[in-house]
Amino acid sequence: MEKIKYSVIVPVYNAANVLARCVESLLSQTIKDFEIILIDDGSSDESWKVCKKFQELDARVIAISKGNGGVSSARNLGLDMARGKYIVFVDSDDYVTNTYLEDLNEGEDDLVISGVKYKGYGVTNNAMQKWMPRNIARSDKKKITELLLGSELNYVVAKRYKRELIDKNGLLFDENLIFGEDGYFNIQYIDIIRTVRIVDNVNYIYVRYQHETLSTSKLNEKFITGFEMANHKIREKMYDILGKETDNIMRNRASAFYDNVILNGIINSKKEIKYSLIKFLFQQQEFRNT
Numbered sequence: 001m002e003k004i005k006y007s008v009i010v011p012v013y014n015a016a017n018v019l020a021r022c023v024e025s026l027l028s029q030t031i032k033d034f035e036i037i038l039i040d041d042g043s044s045d046e047s048w049k050v051c052k053k054f055q056e057l058d059a060r061v062i063a064i065s066k067g068n069g070g071v072s073s074a075r076n077l078g079l080d081m082a083r084g085k086y087i088v089f090v091d092s093d094d095y096v097t098n099t100y101l102e103d104l105n106e107g108e109d110d111l112v113i114s115g116v117k118y119k120g121y122g123v124t125n126n127a128m129q130k131w132m133p134r135n136i137a138r139s140d141k142k143k144i145t146e147l148l149l150g151s152e153l154n155y156v157v158a159k160r161y162k163r164e165l166i167d168k169n170g171l172l173f174d175e176n177l178i179f180g181e182d183g184y185f186n187i188q189y190i191d192i193i194r195t196v197r198i199v200d201n202v203n204y205i206y207v208r209y210q211h212e213t214l215s216t217s218k219l220n221e222k223f224i225t226g227f228e229m230a231n232h233k234i235r236e237k238m239y240d241i242l243g244k245e246t247d248n249i250m251r252n253r254a255s256a257f258y259d260n261v262i263l264n265g266i267i268n269s270k271k272e273i274k275y276s277l278i279k280f281l282f283q284q285q286e287f288r289n290t
Contacts, residue, residue, distance in 0.1 A: 006087075015047050087160070176229075
């Protein structure tokens with residue numbers, strides 16, 4: 001069987017209106033040695049029809065339909081099916097430039113991280129996260145600490161992973177997490193690799209929508225508990241990597257979330273926030289650690 005360099009995993013949920021843009025951007029890559037795995041996660045719109053259409057048009061597209069189980073379950077199914085040397089995740093409402101895979105195709109590092117350009121709701125012109133190019137050895141505790149202090153590992157898009165390492169270590173997304181699953185996956189991956197390369201390319205376009213912004217409808221106990229659970233798991237895994245230095249890093253991570261997201265959401269809310277919810281927030285251990 002012919003070897004495949006890249007497996008591009010795309011979880012799909014009710015993305016019929018934007019999925020074609022995503023897949024077409026992938027099919028236009030300057031590197032041709034890849035497969036696209038579209039996992040329809042129980043969509044209620046026409047997403048599955050779009051997936052099947054692209055599978056019929058191009059042999060590199062594999063379309064799979066499953067019952068709704070969340071983005072982590074869709075990605076895990078994609079990992080189970082992937083045949084490529086490298087794994088790349090792309091979200092169905094985002095898209096990439098035609099040199100995206102080529103610019104990730106640098107060296108044999110276990111993890112390659114590139115930048116992200118933002119478009120859509122509330123985004124100013126040329127908004128992006130562009131990282132300082134650097135090489136990091138897993139054994140370099142100072143540089144690993146700096147990496148964990150940053151936001152590079154908050155999401156799994158705009159990265160290249162080695163499938164061999166994922167398979168060998170049985171690494172999967174935690175399907176019990178409703179928030180922070182990307183960060184937790186990346187922390188686990190960092191623990192099993194030797195080298196990281198960060199490049200200054202910005203070829204992944206992340207599209208923001210109004211419904212992704214914080215609203216009081218999301219400010220409930222489930223929302224807060226979800227982030228508490230993710231932060232707790234990340235803290236435990238980070239201790240394996242950094243030991244006692246984890247406390248300072250987690251304090252910064254949690255502060256960024258609780259101060260900028262929840263507290264600002266409460267302060268700027270135009271709706272009434274129940275005192276019981278604020279009390280619940282202040283009772284949470286990760287929040288109290290900030």
